[in-house]
Amino acid sequence: MPDQADDNHGASGDPASSDTWWRTAVVYQVYIRSFADGNADGIGDIAGLRARIPHLAALGVDAIWVNPWYPSPQADAGYDVSDYRDIDPAYGTLEEADALIAECHAAGLRVFLDIVPNHTSSEHPWFQQALAGDASARERYLFRPGRGDDGELPPNDWHSNFGGPAWTRTTDPDGRPGDWYLHLFAPEQPDLDWDNPVVRAEFEDVLRFWFDRGVDGFRIDVAHGLAKEPGLPDAGEREPGAHHDEPHPAWDHDDVHDIYRAWRKIGDGYDPPRVFVAESWAPSNERLALYVRPDELHTAFQFDFLRAPFDAAVFRRVVDDARARAAEVGAPSTWVLSNHDVVRQVTRYARSQPDHMVESRWERLRWPSEEPDLERGRRRARAAALLVLALPGSVYLYQGEELGLEEVEDLPDERRQDPIWTQGGHTDPGRDGCRVPLPWGGSEPPYGFSPEGAAEPWLPQPTTWAGLTAAAQEDDPSSTLNLYRQALRLRRALLEEAASFQWIDSPPELLAFRRGDLECWLNTGDRPVPLPHGQVLLGSDPGSEGGLLPVDAAVWVVTM
Numbered sequence: 001m002p003d004q005a006d007d008n009h010g011a012s013g014d015p016a017s018s019d020t021w022w023r024t025a026v027v028y029q030v031y032i033r034s035f036a037d038g039n040a041d042g043i044g045d046i047a048g049l050r051a052r053i054p055h056l057a058a059l060g061v062d063a064i065w066v067n068p069w070y071p072s073p074q075a076d077a078g079y080d081v082s083d084y085r086d087i088d089p090a091y092g093t094l095e096e097a098d099a100l101i102a103e104c105h106a107a108g109l110r111v112f113l114d115i116v117p118n119h120t121s122s123e124h125p126w127f128q129q130a131l132a133g134d135a136s137a138r139e140r141y142l143f144r145p146g147r148g149d150d151g152e153l154p155p156n157d158w159h160s161n162f163g164g165p166a167w168t169r170t171t172d173p174d175g176r177p178g179d180w181y182l183h184l185f186a187p188e189q190p191d192l193d194w195d196n197p198v199v200r201a202e203f204e205d206v207l208r209f210w211f212d213r214g215v216d217g218f219r220i221d222v223a224h225g226l227a228k229e230p231g232l233p234d235a236g237e238r239e240p241g242a243h244h245d246e247p248h249p250a251w252d253h254d255d256v257h258d259i260y261r262a263w264r265k266i267g268d269g270y271d272p273p274r275v276f277v278a279e280s281w282a283p284s285n286e287r288l289a290l291y292v293r294p295d296e297l298h299t300a301f302q303f304d305f306l307r308a309p310f311d312a313a314v315f316r317r318v319v320d321d322a323r324a325r326a327a328e329v330g331a332p333s334t335w336v337l338s339n340h341d342v343v344r345q346v347t348r349y350a351r352s353q354p355d356h357m358v359e360s361r362w363e364r365l366r367w368p369s370e371e372p373d374l375e376r377g378r379r380r381a382r383a384a385a386l387l388v389l390a391l392p393g394s395v396y397l398y399q400g401e402e403l404g405l406e407e408v409e410d411l412p413d414e415r416r417q418d419p420i421w422t423q424g425g426h427t428d429p430g431r432d433g434c435r436v437p438l439p440w441g442g443s444e445p446p447y448g449f450s451p452e453g454a455a456e457p458w459l460p461q462p463t464t465w466a467g468l469t470a471a472a473q474e475d476d477p478s479s480t481l482n483l484y485r486q487a488l489r490l491r492r493a494l495l496e497e498a499a500s501f502q503w504i505d506s507p508p509e510l511l512a513f514r515r516g517d518l519e520c521w522l523n524t525g526d527r528p529v530p531l532p533h534g535q536v537l538l539g540s541d542p543g544s545e546g547g548l549l550p551v552d553a554a555v556w557v558v559t560m
């Protein structure tokens, strides 16, 4: 790809300003339930998060994104919201939320929340009114009569993302079997009907509610799901899955874009403008780019790294395609190596790597037969971090990746809480393994996650994490924590204003590119290679200084 326009600059060519901070931001994902527990009940909360703001500031990120913290029956870890304008008592209060936002701002951190507009909780008052027979409440959801002589068959053939049919039949107030309602996820997450103006108005108001409290932006849950194909036709052979390679009538319908044009106007009405990032599993980068056109959302997660093996050639294709498509609409790319829905990268990279993109959620590795080589996985994860942090665009980090945590694969079955585990008939262990509470210090669980004498953490932590706690890594210059800190510091100093991106010719097992005076080199081959000329600023492997770039390692080199 030729030298391209700077991703730090908008389509208009304006230099990066405080209004375009999101184009290069590094955002840290706080999975609040597992971040830090302030009140000793074994569940992370706002008090715990507030106490750990110094960790985030020292790390050097620009913003945090907090997973849903609203009142919720927690059928899907908070993605089943029963009140969009309050805080779940397990996490704290609105006053604490206000204090958190103010304290983050004072520490130089912006705050994103997570809005869940595709579905509510089945405990949401709207759905309760709908079940009780309120006609206008029913029109806010997707109730349909069943097929078959007695309506005993679901209205169409769609599957829930968590397994089983996407429809559940209701019982009418008179006790007779009634209509079915659509839920693309758990039955406790009924889908809203976004053709209904009441639904649109409600969420616009929810956005304003939080923007008025100082929130800087929103991550949009299931952003590609809100508009369905009219008539809700059968999908036929098209498999829904979590990553939708094929067009499907439930996903990525063109009508969704009107919703986001309206949201953009709301965000732009604030000073400074509020911003959005879409969780959109669009079937291609071409389709993904539609979400980030100039009058729509600012950014959208680029998820291809989640499915990419540790392989320079595959990484290069991922970067090229994402950047080319985003450039067509003047948007930056938004890189992600990990989040609360996928197997942690240390573990993904700890087994032999396929030569192609793998299925969603790394399913192939979920019930692994091969023993993971975690040390190797950790080396590769450190190298991959230097790769994405050197790319133009924005980067999302998932809590714990800065500590090099691995997936906890051996959770006792009876402790698993993810609906994917239960709804899928115990065939897929689900996502609990990447949601285990963080280790902050000490030599045994709960590793400072909770205050002394607290209840056990909501998911058990491994007994092997003493060396991975934030405290244990603090003073070790070669720790993963300090690698991330240095990378973020250098990125801020050298890359934010850098005006170019250029591949450097290299053998296929190497990935090399230049940005300004900085070069990033990554070796995914099976032999060390000579380092490029120049001064090594940072290496993912402490062995990088010996004139060679080791296997499974990356370096940042300054060539001036």
Ligand code: NOJ
Pocket: 076, 079, 116, 185, 221, 222, 279, 340, 341
């Ligand atoms: C995507 C979220 O990241 C995931 O955790 C959740 O289960 C689904 N959306 C449904 O809201």
Ligand code: CA
Pocket: 037, 038, 039, 040, 041, 042, 043, 044, 045, 090
């Ligand atoms: Ca707590």
